[in-house]
Amino acid sequence: MRVKQEEVVVGYESEEGREMEMEMELESSSSSGSSGELGFHDNLMKVIVVGYALTSKKIKSFLQPKLEGLARNKGIFFVAIDQTRPLSDQGPFDIVLHKLCGKEWRQILEDYRLTHPEVTVLDPPDAIQHVYNRQSMLQDVADLDLSDSYGTVGVPKQLVIEKDPSSIPDAIKKAGLSLPLVAKPLFAKSHELSLAYDEYSLQKLEPPLVLQEFVNHGGVLFKVYIVGDAIKVVRRFSLPDVSKRELSRSSGVFRFPRVSSASQSADDADLDPCIAELPPRALLERLAKELRCRLGLHLFNLDMIREHGSRNRFYVIDINYFPGYGKMPEYEHIFTDFLLNLVQSKFKNTATLC
């Protein structure tokens, strides 16, 4: 029997009814070829229903046919959440995957988490809010102050300008920030970035802002994607270094509307090995584990740069919740295994972020 995915969505009178129906779907899909990977096929334990509430842009980039196909082979079904209906009337879900804005939506999710502790909501709205603010997002990295034999990880010096732009030159001097500076909107949903060569030009910008020291890093950054325990790193081109000479000769502020997304992969580029060498695996594992725990998130990425000329002095400059996993190599396998493990460990009562 072939059950269309939309039919899997609603209307099971009992959990057993839903499982029976989905097992049939599983049997029919496994006869057309098994992935041979981690899955529930062989013992027909339980299928996993993942309700998702995502923008159409995110659905397009993330929920690609290859992901859905691989998931189905592992017994995972993605089901669109209907935002016009109560969440409790839908599903039942094992996992809720979401990235939507708004206070009202956050409240709906919070209420649902309280009334449905058996469902894993990826991730808790409060933890997501914490990384949507460019001041709080880096605080945990600063507190961690990671330093071991593999290297050090910090954050660039920064300050927040809440309101009055005329206070900027004094605030910069008082905080002892060195030029050049990058100015970013305090709220990370906005991606406009400006690079300032002097403190006075920054008065043109509209607070609330974060002003951050620009760190020379050879024009290459590392995107560290985290999906639960899994880590994948890719290289991307970034803003070029600013020399002392250039700094002394220039002034003004240069605006970049969406510098990060526009930048190309640097994985296949012919680069100086001192710049291109990926951060040490052991350092990334420690960092990811600590941040998963401190941030209370399963799904995020870090933008990391290596200070140019240093051996392994790294800075985290940005943290993004539920980033563009479609650009992460092998994300389909990594993500589906993550969902399986999540449900299995919840079932065995061993689920933990830390």
Ligand SMILES: Nc1ncnc2c1ncn2[C@@H]1O[C@H](COP(=O)(O)OP(=O)(O)OP(=O)(O)O)[C@@H](O)[C@H]1O
């Ligand atoms: N402190 C810094 N030093 C050097 N380069 C920086 C710094 N901050 C930002 N950049 C550069 O500007 C880019 C955009 O900054 P950032 O990642 O903070 O913005 P974003 O809009 O949140 O990006 P994303 O699309 O990853 O969410 C970075 O990818 C990097 O190239």
Ligand SMILES: O=P(O)(O)O[C@H]1[C@H](O)[C@@H](O)[C@H](OP(=O)(O)O)[C@@H](OP(=O)(O)O)[C@H]1O
């Ligand atoms: O994966 P990286 O290069 O870090 O960039 C991501 C941004 O950080 C995310 O904010 C984008 O997702 P949203 O458009 O859902 O915010 C996300 O959009 P996408 O999922 O549509 O690709 C990416 O642009």
Ligand SMILES: [Mg+2]
């Ligand atoms: Mg970024």
Ligand SMILES: [Mg+2]
């Ligand atoms: Mg960002």
